[in-house]
Amino acid sequence: MRQTDLFPKKTLREAPKDAETVNHQLLVRAGYVRQLMAGVYTYLPLGLKVLNKISQIVREEMDELGGKEVLMPLMHPALNWKQTGGWDHIDVLFKVKSRTKKDYALAQSHEEVVTPLAKEFIHSYKDLPLSIYHIQWKFRDELRSKSGILRGREFLMKDLYSWHINQKDFDEFYGKAKLSYLKIFKRLGLTAKVTEASGGGFSEKISYEFEVLTDAGEANILFCDNCDFCVNTDDIDKYKAGDMCPRCKKDNLKPAKASEVGNVFDLGEKYTRAFNFIITNDKGAQVYPIMGCYGIGISRTMGVIVEKFHDGRGIIWPKSVAPFDVHLLELPGAKNAESVYKNLKKLGIDVLWDDRDLSAGEKFADSDLIGIPVRLVVSAKTGDEIEWKERDSQKSENLSFNEAIKKLQK
C-alpha cells in the first residue's frame, strides 16, 4: 500500500515517557500500537497486520493438529464460573454486573465455556478425541500489568482444548501438541524452551511452559545448554543454578530470564467432572473424558519478538510476521517507483511504498524504525535499477527489477 494511505502516516521521533520497555517504545514510535490504559492497547493497522500474521501461523498449525476453529464469547454467565469454583477463587477474574443486577464474568480463559460446549456434542468414545480452539481476547485483573504488551489486562490468546477417552490417548496428543508448539515458535523466528512448571490452579500435575529467553520476561528459568532440559524456578524449587543437568548429566544448569509465550496443561477430569460431562466408553461404562488445554499468547509473542529483534534504530521483524514483505522507498528523482510498486503487487508481494513527500533521511529513519525485512530504494541515482538492502544487514546492492524479484522469491 501507499504510505500516504497508511494510518498513521508519521512516526514519533521520541517515545512517550511512560513507555519504558523496548517493545512499548518501538511499537508506539513506529505506529503499531497506542496505549489506552495500563495493560490495554489499541492495535493500529501495522500492529493488527502483525497480530494477524502471528495468528495465521498459529491457526495453520492448530488446523494441522486437527483442531476445529470456533469463536467463543468474551462475556460469560456467572453460573459457569460458579460451577467450577472459579468465581470465588480466581482473583484475576473480572466480574461485571448488569443493570438488572445479574452477574457476568469477562473471559479469563475459556474452560468454563468450551467444556459445556463439548459436552453437548460428545456422548461416546466414538466422538473422541476432539480438539477445539479459538483466537480470542482474554481479560485478567492483574494487580499490576507492565512491560508494554508483554503483560496486559487484556490480551490476545490462542487457546485449544482437547478431550480424550483415556490417559494414553491424551498423552499421545499432548506430545503432538508440544511438537506443534515448537514448530509454531520456530516459524515465528523464536526459540522456545519447553519448561517444566507447576500446573497452577489448573492441575496437580506438572505443566509445560514455552519460554523464550529475554531479560524483558518475568519468568526465572534454569536451562541446560547440552540438552533441552529447562525448568521454571518460580514454580519448582528443587534445582539451583550450577546443578548438574538431571536429564543429560553433562552440563550445569544456567539461570536466565524468560517470557512465557505458550503453555500446555493436563487438566485430567477437573473440568469434565465440574460440568458432569460423562460419556460411554467401549465397554458400555460411564466415564469422564480426560481434558487438556494449550495456550499461546499472540499479543505477548508480538512483544517478545520486538524485544528479541531490534537495534538502536528500530524493529527488525522476522519475515514470517513482518507487516509487509518489502518497504519501497521513493527518493527524489526516481522514475520507476510506481511501476516497481505495481509490478511487485502483481506478483503477490505485499509492499509498503513510501510515496510521502519527505527527505531521504526521514524515509530511511522511518524504514529502519518500522522494520520491514527488505528495503528497496529507487532514486535519481538508481536509474532503472533498484537498491536492495535487508533490515538486518549493513550491505546494499543495486539490482535490476528481475534480479530483485528472483531474490525476493527465495
Added chain:
RNA sequence: CGGAGUGUAGCGCAGCUGGUAGCGCGCUUCGUUUGGGACGAAGAGGUCCCCGGUCCGAAUCCGGGCACUCCGACCA
C-alpha cells in the same frame, strides 16, 4: 495493595523562593533544499491531570482525589 517516581501544546521537556506560561521536535503557509530524521521567514496550537483551600493574585503553597511508569506482592 505496600514502596518510589511522574502528570505543563500532538511528543519530549523547562518554568515550581506566587504576578495569568516557554523551548526543541511535530503542525500550517511561503521560499530554498533533496541518499540518513534539511534551512530561512511568518503563523496556529494551552481546562498547566481533577476538586477544594490559602492569598489581592496559584502551573507554583496546602489538603483530598485520579492517572501512568518502575520495584515488590500478585499473575487459577
